[in-house]
Amino acid sequence: MKKYILQSIRLTVVLMVLLCGIxxxxxxxxxxxxxxxxxxxxxxxxxxxxxxxxxxxxFTKQEYFWGRPSAVGYNAAGSAGSNKGPSNPDYLxxxxxxxxxxxxxxPTIRRAxxxxxxxxxxxxxxxxxxxxxxxxxxxxxxxxxxxxNEKVVAELVVKNTKKPLFGLFGPTSxxxxxxxLALDALKKSS
Amino acid sequence: xxxxxxxxxxxxxxxxxxAIPLGKYLAKVFAGEKVWTDFLKPLExxxxxxxxxxxxxxxxxxxxxxxxxxxxxxxxxxxxxxLIYQDKLPLNPDGNPGMTPDLSFNTIISFVVNCDLQxxxxxxxxxxxxxxxxxxxxxxxxxxxxxxxxxxFFKAFRDKTSVRLGNFWDFFVKSITRLLLPLSLIIALIxxxxxxxxxxxGKDQFISVQGDTVNVSRGPAAGMIAIKHLGxxxxxxxxxxxxxxxxxxxYLTTVVELIAQxxxxxxxxxxxxxxxxxxxxxxIIFGVMTIGLFLLLIPTxxxxxxxxxxxxKMGISQTTxxxxxKEVRFGPAISAYWSxxxxxxxxxxxxxxxxxxxxxxxxxxxLGMMINAFYGGCGVGILNYFIYLIIAVFIxxxxxxxTPEFLGHKVEAREVKIAALITLLSPFLILAGTAIASYVFTxxxxxxxxxxxxxxxxxxxxxxxxxxxxxxxxxxxxNGSGFEGLGDNNVMWNTLTGLVLxxxxxxPIIGPVAIAGLLGxxxxxxxxxxxxxxxTLTFGLMTFAVIxxxxxxxxxxxxxxxxxxxxxxMLK
Numbered sequence: 001m002k003k004y005i006l007q008s009i010r011l012t013v014v015l016m017v018l019l020c021g022i023x024x025x026x027x028x029x030x031x032x033x034x035x036x037x038x039x040x041x042x043x044x045x046x047x048x049x050x051x052x053x054x055x056x057x058x059f060t061k062q063e064y065f066w067g068r069p070s071a072v073g074y075n076a077a078g079s080a081g082s083n084k085g086p087s088n089p090d091y092l093x094x095x096x097x098x099x100x101x102x103x104x105x106x107p108t109i110r111r112a113x114x115x116x117x118x119x120x121x122x123x124x125x126x127x128x129x130x131x132x133x134x135x136x137x138x139x140x141x142x143x144x145x146x147x148x149n150e151k152v153v154a155e156l157v158v159k160n161t162k163k164p165l166f167g168l169f170g171p172t173s174x175x176x177x178x179x180x181l182a183l184d185a186l187k188k189s190s
Numbered sequence: 191x192x193x194x195x196x197x198x199x200x201x202x203x204x205x206x207x208x209a210i211p212l213g214k215y216l217a218k219v220f221a222g223e224k225v226w227t228d229f230l231k232p233l234e235x236x237x238x239x240x241x242x243x244x245x246x247x248x249x250x251x252x253x254x255x256x257x258x259x260x261x262x263x264x265x266x267x268x269x270x271x272x273l274i275y276q277d278k279l280p281l282n283p284d285g286n287p288g289m290t291p292d293l294s295f296n297t298i299i300s301f302v303v304n305c306d307l308q309x310x311x312x313x314x315x316x317x318x319x320x321x322x323x324x325x326x327x328x329x330x331x332x333x334x335x336x337x338x339x340x341x342x343f344f345k346a347f348r349d350k351t352s353v354r355l356g357n358f359w360d361f362f363v364k365s366i367t368r369l370l371l372p373l374s375l376i377i378a379l380i381x382x383x384x385x386x387x388x389x390x391x392g393k394d395q396f397i398s399v400q401g402d403t404v405n406v407s408r409g410p411a412a413g414m415i416a417i418k419h420l421g422x423x424x425x426x427x428x429x430x431x432x433x434x435x436x437x438x439x440x441y442l443t444t445v446v447e448l449i450a451q452x453x454x455x456x457x458x459x460x461x462x463x464x465x466x467x468x469x470x471x472x473x474i475i476f477g478v479m480t481i482g483l484f485l486l487l488i489p490t491x492x493x494x495x496x497x498x499x500x501x502x503k504m505g506i507s508q509t510t511x512x513x514x515x516k517e518v519r520f521g522p523a524i525s526a527y528w529s530x531x532x533x534x535x536x537x538x539x540x541x542x543x544x545x546x547x548x549x550x551x552x553x554x555x556x557l558g559m560m561i562n563a564f565y566g567g568c569g570v571g572i573l574n575y576f577i578y579l580i581i582a583v584f585i586x587x588x589x590x591x592x593t594p595e596f597l598g599h600k601v602e603a604r605e606v607k608i609a610a611l612i613t614l615l616s617p618f619l620i621l622a623g624t625a626i627a628s629y630v631f632t633x634x635x636x637x638x639x640x641x642x643x644x645x646x647x648x649x650x651x652x653x654x655x656x657x658x659x660x661x662x663x664x665x666x667x668x669n670g671s672g673f674e675g676l677g678d679n680n681v682m683w684n685t686l687t688g689l690v691l692x693x694x695x696x697x698p699i700i701g702p703v704a705i706a707g708l709l710g711x712x713x714x715x716x717x718x719x720x721x722x723x724x725x726t727l728t729f730g731l732m733t734f735a736v737i738x739x740x741x742x743x744x745x746x747x748x749x750x751x752x753x754x755x756x757x758x759x760m761l762k
Contacts (some may be wrong), residue, residue: 008261011241020322027378028414038389053645054435057398077405079430081515081543083675085653088650111505120514123433129518169197170441171521
């Protein structure tokens, strides 16, 4: 028994050097060559950092495309989902209110046009994406607010739509931050 | 076929393409045959030398279990104190506090037993140091513990009669150097180049497009997320686990993480076949497990793609399926596949929030964890299956009037008793645990704990009951996922699940290894016309029936009170 205790302690120490020292340092070194140098890829506007490409942020102004509802208000230091069950009455009321809000600000769309992702909270509370349909229903509003041609905005949406992996696997998505930054850039150049 | 379903098919096929050769390779590694990774031998000898271990020293099954329990105890004691005092230790750029004793008790047990139930949130509850020397370290070694235990079980059936079953440290260290470490490195690099952070910088701050100030938790997560999946651990770097865009940046990483969590459980089954030279038996076991997977998977995918009927009543479009708690870049199909996989193989990481899945999905998730042997956790999956197999051998032996035998060894009263006790343990822990929790919730709603019992549940009614049932089931299965709405960081949940975790881990390891050790030591009886063959389709179906009947009898009432009741209420 005593032999096992000593061996256990020594083995633990040795493995810790390998698994908690050498291994993560190799990963950290290699990660330094990635896009965001291991700290996450950042997005800039006019040279200023305005967010991370992978992290959604709150958009409430009418001239921007809105992202999904977030249970934590897009707090990137406290990710979480709503954990609301599918039959919870308070939750269903909340969803119903979100539908009304969307209909109010996008008066031309029909109820049946609203995709579920625009009225439900994401798992992380930081979902950077919305569905293609989620962007399409906002085109008219954004175009009006920015006094742009609807077609121009629609083209921008298409340009910022991420197709399935290799065109074969998984859903399509639209990164809201990238789309909005592209909108802002458009305004300046025109 | 639509792209989301195609994604599932591709992921599963790719899993097999990797797992089957990996199984062959593992059988060779543990049998000490020549393999291409033998260049790592000097590293292993170095580790043994520094630890004062002679890897050639043969052990019997009891010595194996003593070694296993001793080193696990060392980790428990060490980790408990490190977590309590983490605020005073270095590498804490975000200034996070130390854990309370009850939270530390729960957390350390949970990581030692390969469960990773997290009653803290990664961003605020741990430091970069503890993420490394406690969380990530234990992810490697707890998984290696499971694999080593399974190899002891393999070893008992390799030769006709054997008492000497190899060296525990040898199996343990080799599972790290020959399997976990190299594969983790590959996965970590894929993640790092997909956007998962790797640097040691602390929190960042930026001003968003609309002018809000946003704090961003970061940290060297890639290495941990790799072993978290490969080792069927499941504990996230961030609170939101693999729904978090940093842990799981895109569809490709979701596929990689999905494959990573299933390859070792499948490979262990294949390895068993090669190791004991009974390949047909292994394929039958694999077949039963796979049927189990698909029986849980298909209804799950269908209910998630169908969307929430309560939202359908509001007249919105649910062509994308149920989206509460899910991420757009994954979509509901692969999220449903993930939820099945993570519950059957005891990973417990999530790429969508299980609390918000449809009622029937919840039932399938629970059932996956209750059975806990369709592929199952690293190493322990096949051990759990072995218990069902012994019960099946016993029952079929009685049915056809033949002496129950397994691989040439007579299965007698002692072995069947152990198997029966282990089979009864799960329902006992799950049902008694849930009963205690429900009792406290109902009768002591205002106990002065960190979270008052009356505020435990995030959802009313049947779903609230499911939250408690899920927490205990997940602990017993050493799974670690949760219906996360549950307010579980308080003294009762921390203690109760801590105890369930311990019992639910070590007894189901010791039990099967003991049975194997006892059987292996018995005289070998050559196969004859009177032998009950275990590598036939019929026997496979028999085992499947045993699994189904045992679990249905044990858990149907509890499932009926939770998810099933919620489902039928929603139909109205």
